Amino acid sequence: MSSMPLLSILLATPVFGAIVIFATNWDPATIRRFALGMSVVTLAVAVCALAVFMQHTGDLSSGGQLLTESHSWVSSDGAAIPLRLGYKLGLDGISMPLMLMTLLLTPLAIWASFTSIQSRHREYYALMLLLFGAMLGVFCARDLLLFYVCFEFTLIPLYFLIGIWGGSERQKAANMFFLYTLAGSMLTFAGVLYLGWKASSVVHDGARAFTFDFDIIYMLHAQGGLSATEQWWLFVAFFAGFAIKVPLFPFHTWLPLAHVEAPTAGSVILAAVLLKLGTYGFLRVSMPVFPNAAIELGPVMGVLAVVGVVYGALAAWVQTDVKRLVAYSSVSHLGFCLLGMFCMKMAGLTGSVLYMVNHGLSTGALFLIVGMIYERYHTREMDQIGGLARKMPIMAFFLVFFTMSSIGLPGLNGFVSEFLVLIGTFISGRTDSGMAGPLGVGYAIPAATGILLGAIYMLYMVRRVLFGPVKEPGHGYDSSGGLTQDLTRREVSILAPIALACIFLGVYPKPVIDWMEPSLSPVLERVANVHMEDWHRATAGVESDDAAYSALAVTLADSADRSTLDIVRRDGEAAPLAAPIAIHMKPDDSEALR
């Protein structure tokens, strides 16, 4: 699409910056400025990528890719099945908003760590930029292998970030984080390979190649490549890797540990972006490529997500450490996000993608604020600090603002996504529009209590920290590093853009949704097709004489569009004439329908 390989430049700048920082040994001040400069340059490149993206939104429809570039990285086309490991980048409606969020948050995080990081600046900023590059890589990777490599590569910088600049028992937290995620992603690695191997059976414009290209893998399903059991196993393999990354209920114990120990900027990036890799993975890989399994396991995922929501909220309520509280709140929020994804409804999907962006913004900002408090009072225990509103009114304003955004107050971004997710789950059981998703009302109501619990623990935290009599740990605020009592101009200018983004997304999310919709509809369509087949198999069982009805069915199939199916099914019982007719959809029919 674009002449200039924008995306590769986008990826290269942070990595280049990291190398330069690592190579030269400037004094900390220049390093800081350089790091910030590099991240802002990346932002600039991204803006022009956005410009190009905006022009072409037209052909985004039905899962089109923009700004794609692909060069073969390793290709030995020796014998029968050539090996083509591609380096393919591309952006579409789903990855663009997440990219923008990352591009907004990382420079701010780097800027915020000017005061919080006192030692070994060089490695710190180099690692931050490396992490930045890896994250961008994940979002715009169009090749499963590249996706996996970047997915893995984000682990190292963060491992060191937590390990070196973390809190008290940082090594235990870093180790647990690294090994836990790695163990999960090892299984995913096996899944990736199996998928790549299966993909070679896809005849794509004539040639069959052993490749990991997303588009070919997406075609895999269309050509009926994967049997139901295979899909099920692959779904489980990818589930292992992604579920640990998104702290889904049983696997979330590493998150509070990692957050409490990570330095401010580290936990901002961890919360805002890294958790999203898991959900993004689900959306980008698990849903489209294994739709049968996605539907089959939908209820299981639904239950896990809902338990996650309630569990996270309750656990957050009893915390004494502010950071751990916010960490558990992200467990609860991401439960929502997954719930939205598995309700197989456009509302749910849009809601979950929006949720990823909103959660990133609000929780990222909350962590920044907690970091700022920590820089001043060197404690995160709620019972040691209190009544800060009097001493730090500006900070109080921002804290209340972002709490409201994360609770989901209408008018701010949290509400939009929360409402969409819940309404999607609510109507997920209904069949008359499109097809029924696996989740229904039974999931929506317990999840809705999540909003309630959310308000309770967030306000509990706000009251303990801001209101009530003023309590300060012993020595008052430490004014080293030019920190004034209330937020310095720098800190305010860090939080302000995030606040503006929250308001914009809350009041007028239409442009972002316009991007998302065309990219999400192919995912839904693929799931819809599958559902049709299951539904036939169910009703087909009812048929007595196969031959006669199939002739009739074929004629019906061509004329009827999807919506009449319901009539046929419902009225089937009532009217004696219309024998229970099932519409027989052969795979190529679904092609026609697309």
Next chain:
Amino acid sequence: MSAIVELLLPEILLCVGAIGVLFLGLSKEFSSRAVVWSVLFLAGAMFATYKLAIAANGDEVFAVASLHTGPLTHYVRMIAFAIGILVVLACKHVPEAEERGEFFSLILFSFVGLSLTAIANDLVLLFLALELVSVPTYILIGLSRRDIRAQEAAGKYFFLGAFAAALTLYGFSFIYGAAGTMTIFSAGTVPFQQGAYHSIAEWFAAGNVYDRMHDPLLIVGFMLSLGGLAFKLAAVPLHYYVADVYQGAASPITGMLGFVPKFAGLIAIMHLLSIVQWQIADSSVYWGIWIIAAATMTIGNSLAFMQYNVKRMLAYSSVAHSGYLLMALLAGPGASGAGSPLRNGVAAMLFYIAIYGAMNLGAFLVLSWFRKPGTDDSDESAEMLEDLAGAARRHPWASLALAVCILGLMGFPLTGGFLGKLYIFSSVLSATADMQAHQTSLIVLVVIGAINAAVGAAYYLRIIASCYWREPSGKVTTSTCMGLRVALAVCAIVVVLGFAWPGQLIRHSVTAAKEGIDYPRVMRFHTADSHSSHPAESVDLARGRR
């Protein structure tokens, strides 16, 4: 006669070099330049192999009953000599002045042995080559360090090595018993006299696969030799010596120990497997190898998990890696002789062994790079985890190299190790298509491999962590040996290059592997009209001379 000389040119050059270096060692002032000469000779050998490879351009050449060269041998020689140069460079500072001559000549002899195993087409030559590989190493270990542990390591290695050699030989004798001839492959078609076959492969091809595979003699012979070779690989039943020997010897030597015998063992096993044309699917030998591979990986990783001495940890990690390599061999070349390492186990193994050699060597070289005040005045190479503590603070580049090599061993993306593991796992997976009967067991193997990789990550991480996090203990200094620094840099680069630009290496490993598959080409032979004159001439020579 000229053909044989031409074929063996690299080896001959190396032997001459070794002897030359031996003499150089005698005189005081020349001994310092021994290293330079040995590097020169190694480079010469490489160049000769390169010339041979170009000449043969990919097809089989049988000089005499017991020798053959082909893409596989060229690949093996190139890799062997390249690593050889690195080892020699790295060992510059190890031997004392007076023993320098013997030291380097022994290294050269060991590498000659390695390249001979590749060429060997005859059980006898194969065994000789294996011995030539391991005997010098016994002495090298003894020479490498003056303290008592080196002697103990040498002793242990010798006794157990001899024991294993006897085992292998015993196995070979049984194979000979079954087949009746020593040569593995032959180009000739006409059987010498009724009933006798020109080569084991011919014998195997003659009968149908099933009863051949279940010929008792063959099975016993096969398993015994497999056992003996497993010692070289340090596979599980015979892995006991690894930790003590690796800990005893000096780090560069341990680096070489990690690579040379393992590579030789693997080639020997490849020879054995190609005799039976990789048809081990339906025989119980498949399960034998399966168990060895699985056990090696698991036990190797578990033991490594326990260690605090970096050398012992890396020793057990090399055990684990032999497990991965065996797994690749189990996958076999893949029915359709696929063109990519993703489908062809042997190619994956060849690619991975090359990368592994560099990684392993790199890791040990870094260890020898960090010196700590040893018991007597001469400083010791770092061993315990504490020695590495906080190394990153003062020597960022060296610890970066260590981190790169360790990440490679772990199989982390952006290092050759990742690609290696990728190829091995995917070739095993694609092998499921070929051997339907073993579909589940192969997938289980991959899962075990994946879990082991994760466990492996745990203890590798500990090394990196101690480098980067612990406070520097202050007494760690670095050695000044230039050669070591160059070798270290080259290893680290090779590991990273393995990921960034693996195309070339893959192409070579694939062609080499392909050649490995067509071994049982008793039927196929070079007709007179084959294109280039040179090989035809050598074929007549082979036929003629019988």
Next chain:
Amino acid sequence: MENLKTLAILIPILPLLGMLLVGAVGLRFLKDKSHWLVITGVGGSLVLACLILGDVVSRVSRDEAASHVANAESAVGSAALSKSIPIYDWFVVEADPAHGAMQSAGWLQMTFRVDQLTCVMLMTVLAVSFMVVLYSKGYMRDHHGHAERGYERFFAFLGLFVFSMCMLVLAGNFLVLYLGWELVGLSSYLLIGHYYQKPEAALAARKAFIVNRIGDFGFALGIWLIYLTFRTLDHQTVFDLVAGVFNYDAGHNHQAFESLVHTTLGAQASVMDFKVLVESRITWIALLLFCGAMGKSAQFPLHVWLPDAMEGPTPVSALIHAATMVTAGVYLVARCSVIFASSEIAMWFVAAIGAATAFFAATIAMTQFDMKRILAYSTLSQLGYMFMGLGVGAFDSSVFHLYTHAFFKACLFLGAGSVMHAMGGVIDIRRFSGLRKQMPVTHLTFLIASLALAGFPLLSAFWSKDEIIHAAFQSNVPMFGWIGLVTALLTAFYTFRMVAMAFWGPLRLPQGVEHAHEGGIWMNGPLVFLSIGAVLAGYVGVHFVSGGGFLGVFQPDGVFHEFLAPVIASAKGILAGHGAEHAGAAHAGGHGLMYASSGIAILGILSASYLYLKRPTIPWAIAAASGSLYRLVYNKYYVDEIYDAVFVQPLRRMGRLCFAIDRNFINAILYVLGNIPRAIGFGVRSGQQGAMQGYALGMVIGLVALIWIVLNGIG
């Protein structure tokens, strides 16, 4: 239509602008001048509201003139009113994947809607808010006149509150209604927590927000259920659909209804199935919506937050807890009268809750000594009245009562505020009395408002309360009517108990206060205006008829009711359909009831003043005698404690349990998993004893085992 839209948009924007300006600018420059910004903002939107009222009234009258032949069938003019005015697309909910493209129906717009009910509410809200803003300019100053700390923050949040209240009232679809609903909750949280130093204030603010949130939870479920059934959230379409469903079998021509069904649900929806679906779900929808109303208007189960909300500054209590926020619930039920009317159970439930709350709150008010607490409970009981009115079908009279109640309750609160201001923050009526002489203006306005509250004849509350009681008697559950009368008596009694103890009797002042001085002009002005409003507001709902009627002159069901008639016409139709005979709110022959209720009011007033002035000892004796009953009532039936025990503590314990599970259970599993390789290692390590023989032995055993396995072939 066009100017209506611009006006409608401007109304909320002005207070918002005021708030933003104060927030941004106020902190540095305007220090104590920031109130001007908010005053101008609220004042401006008040003017605009009047303009809109004028426009709507003219529109309605034009229809009367044009169609005086047909009976009240609204012509083009007021029909246009019921259309919602789309402002912009907010976000998407439904896009049918099959069609790929996004149909517009899927988009939820931010829509406004201006009709009679909105005008009434706007007038009430903005008038009272304007008064309160003026009042708080005076009130929020400490003794020597300059602004308290957080002065500008207070005004900013006031602006936010007015903005959100306007959004709530102007909402065109349920989503915007929910938006306004939550924003109002937020602003009440911020305002109650104004004095955040005091821990109780912070606790009260949090409690208010969370209880509101519980209500909103029910409300949100209701909205989703509506969307699930009707696939649209627009008020008008939903109401037409419901009306259509329930009039369907009434033989109307239902082409219009079927076409509407097809437009919203898509061509294929079968009408019959839709009808069955709606009938089964309507009760659920109504109850869930009412749950939201209960949360906001502090009805019985969720009323706990209102008394504690008195921690906030008095203007806040006046504005939020008297006139505007608490009435949001009533407005919601009135707006969705169609939905409520169509389900018997819901109507009964609303009425029951209303009655219970009214009676229950009145009893508690009798025993309280904190003036603001008494007023809070009196608000509770008046709200109970309004919901009872709604429950029995008298939608217009309950809105009328809301309208009148706003004026006198705000006046009472502001009066209490000026007393508190004078008494230096003391509000316990036992510690001072006889302020009559010291604070004549406050006393006078307070007296008028109390008379109105008590239901003294000819004053505003009398008319509206009487209409509700009358409708209650008419409804199929006369028992509500009796509860209404008894509560009226109690209301009169506790109101004048308060007035007597505070203003009459000998002059007593709490320590440290030399003399009670009147508030400045800024405080008394609004008081006077509101007291006048308390008197005159009633007459809007009454029309003069010669002969007959109460005192020969007055006839209930005046201009106010006609004005609201079209809004609740469909609801009335359904109710009539259900055979409930009480069509109109009141009609001739109800005069007997008027006399009875005015008698009760006077009785209550005299008895309270007599008891508390002449014989203060008697009430104490009664209290002592009733012993445990008194204590029960005094402690607000221990509702707070019950809630705490039943809900709060178990949840916290569950939370701790979850965290405990998290910490040791799951981590334990991980620890075990992590150590498996270590365990294997230990096992194997024993074989590594370092002796060569040991190694060789190991090797041989291994090999033999291997060969044995291969030989007898386990494969």
Next chain:
Amino acid sequence: MLVGALIFGLGVIGFLARRNMIVMFLSTEIMFQGVLVNLVAMGLLHGNIQGQAMGLFVLVIAAVEAGLGLAIVVMMYRRRGTLDAESWRTMRG
């Protein structure tokens, strides 16, 4: 073949049982002889001389081993003073 197997077995047992290093070395030599016998037997089976040719090579290697082995044993003896294999236990675990 049986005889070869017997001798080989003897060598193995000798290697395991005895602690004295020289005896261990001797038993490896015996194992080699066992293999030699086996080779010759196999040669007889097939009637070609390749078996014996291999045998000769084996002898040569055994000699090399002997030379080297004894040198190492002497070295260890000089270092440790005893011939007992058990004494060499410094590295373990």
